Each structure stands twice: as C-alpha cells, then as structure tokens.
Amino acid sequence: MKRLTLTLGLLTLAAVLAACSGASAAPESTTTPPAGGPSGAAVTVVAKDLKFVQTAMSVKSGSAFAIDFDNKDGAPHNVAISDASGASVFKGEIVSSKQVTYQVPALAAGTYKFICEVHPDMKGTITAQ
Amino acid sequence: MFASRTSLRTADVVVRAAIVALALATGYIHYTLGGLLFTLNAVGYAVAAVSMIVPLALAVRFRWIVRIGLIGYAATAIVMWAVQGPYYSTAYVAKAIEVALIVLLAIDFARHDGSPIAVVRRELAAFTNLVARRGTAAAGA
Numbered sequence: 001m002k003r004l005t006l007t008l009g010l011l012t013l014a015a016v017l018a019a020c021s022g023a024s025a026a027p028e029s030t031t032t033p034p035a036g037g038p039s040g041a042a043v044t045v046v047a048k049d050l051k052f053v054q055t056a057m058s059v060k061s062g063s064a065f066a067i068d069f070d071n072k073d074g075a076p077h078n079v080a081i082s083d084a085s086g087a088s089v090f091k092g093e094i095v096s097s098k099q100v101t102y103q104v105p106a107l108a109a110g111t112y113k114f115i116c117e118v119h120p121d122m123k124g125t126i127t128a129q
Numbered sequence: 130m131f132a133s134r135t136s137l138r139t140a141d142v143v144v145r146a147a148i149v150a151l152a153l154a155t156g157y158i159h160y161t162l163g164g165l166l167f168t169l170n171a172v173g174y175a176v177a178a179v180s181m182i183v184p185l186a187l188a189v190r191f192r193w194i195v196r197i198g199l200i201g202y203a204a205t206a207i208v209m210w211a212v213q214g215p216y217y218s219t220a221y222v223a224k225a226i227e228v229a230l231i232v233l234l235a236i237d238f239a240r241h242d243g244s245p246i247a248v249v250r251r252e253l254a255a256f257t258n259l260v261a262r263r264g265t266a267a268a269g270a
Contacts, residue, residue, distance in 0.1 A: 117214055
C-alpha cells in the first residue's frame with residue numbers, strides 16, 4: 001500500500017515537473033556553413049529531426065529577402081527572427097511536413113537570431129551585411 | 130486491492146469519459162509536437178487519464194487528488210503557453226480542450242468530493258485518526 005502511494009506520488013510529481021519545465025534538454029545544434037549569401041536572394045532553411053540544418057545565414061542588409069523553409073518533420077515548425085535586443089522582426093507561418101516561402105522585410109545591418117517558436121531550442125543566426 | 134463496484138450514475142460516467150477523452154486528446158496533440166518537453170507533457174496527461182478511471186482502491190480513495198492535480202497540470206500548461214506561445218491554430222485547439230477539461234474536472238470534483246474545504250477537513254480528520262491509532266498501537270506493543 002505504501003509502495004503504491006509512493007509510486008503514484010512520484011508519477012504525479014514527474015507529471016507536474018514536466019508541465020512546469022520551461023524548455024527541453026535537447027542538445028544545441030552544431031554550427032554549419034552559412035546558407036545563402038549577402039546578395040538579397042532567397043536563402044534556404046531546412047528543419048529536420050527537431051533541428052535547423054542551417055544554423056547560420058548571411059543576407060544583404062537593407063534588402064527584403066525570401067526564406068525557402070522546408071519542414072521535413074511531422075512536428076510543426078517555423079522561422080521567427082528577432083534582433084539583438086530580442087525584439088521580434090519577423091514570424092513565419094507554423095507548418096508541418098511542408099515547404100513554404102517566407103517574405104522577410106529588409107533587415108538593418110547586424111546579427112539576428114532565428115528560432116522555431118514551437119521548439120525554442122531550434123535556433124540559428126542571421127547576419128545582415 | 131481493487132475497489133468494489135460503485136454505483137456511478139450515467140451523468141458521472143459521461144463526465145468521467147469526457148475527462149479521459151479530453152486528457153488523451155490534448156496529450157496526443159502535445160505528443161505530435163515532438164521534443165522532450167511535449168512528450169513528457171503527453172505522458173503526464175496519459176497517466177492522469179488512467180488515474181481517473183483505474184479501479185484500484187487507493188486510486189479511488191484519492192481520486193480527489195488526481196482531480197486537483199489534473200486541474201493544476203492543465204492550468205499550468207495554459208499559463209505556460211500564454212506566457213511563451215506560440216499562438217497558432219493547433220495550440221488554440223489544445224488550450225480549448227484544456228479549459229474544457231478543467232471545467233469538467235471541477236464538475237466531477239463538486240459531484241464526488243463536494244467543497245474543497247470539506248475535503249481538506251475530512252482528510253485532516255482521517256490523518257489525525259491514523260496517527261492516533263498508530264500511537265495507541267505503539268503504546269500497546
């Protein structure tokens with residue numbers, strides 16, 4: 001009886017901790033060579049296995065550009081870009097197992113962070129130059 | 130170990146079935162999101178759903194804790210989502226399910242346990258009796 005009580009208690013505790021935890025412990029993506037170039041052309045971002053394949057991108061500052069986003073996961077993902085202060089500058093539509101093209105407004109020169117809003121551990125950087 | 134059959138009314142069965150269905154539904158949505166956090170969240174909902182109907186005497190005795198726990202669990206999930214998002218269609222569906230789940234759990238609690246204050250008093254009295262009995266048994270040994 002006591003063992004059963006303890007087991008139920010531990011299960012409940014584990015469930016509550018799962019609900020309360022702020023982020024998963026998924027390992028950070030490794031850096032890969034920059035995608036695209038500072039030409040203002042479209043850049044490609046692939047999401048696969050809960051990671052962005054491209055974790056660094058370079059775009060031309062002051063020019064709008066497109067992101068060809070290919071979500072190869074069944075899980076929903078998007079690309080959301082924020083500036084150095086954390087302010088959001090762009091949020092792409094959240095999609096599952098789908099390719100979409102995001103039209104991103106021109107960015108001032110600088111470094112930006114991009115994440116998947118559903119899985120904030122998925123992240124990378126965009127350099128506008 | 131297993132609880133004897135209790136006379137649940139039709140409305141109780143419907144409410145209980147709806148609670149299980151909603152808990153499994155939001156658990157499934159979280160499972161499809163992938164990642165450790167969402168998977169654990171899904172497991173939590175599945176465990177809670179089973180705990181709501183498992184005919185073990187202990188589970189029946191402490192079903193009120195399961196109800197309160199699941200209300201807190203769903204409320205925490207809603208608050209966490211409200212704070213950090215993301216805000217899109219599937220998330221709104223999951224949160225609507227969780228709100229409905231909380232409402233049904235509150236109804237189930239009221240029908241079976243009554244006032245939360247009465248439950249706390251009852252459990253305190255039961256605990257006091259248990260301690261007193263153990264004290265008497267220890268003194269007699």
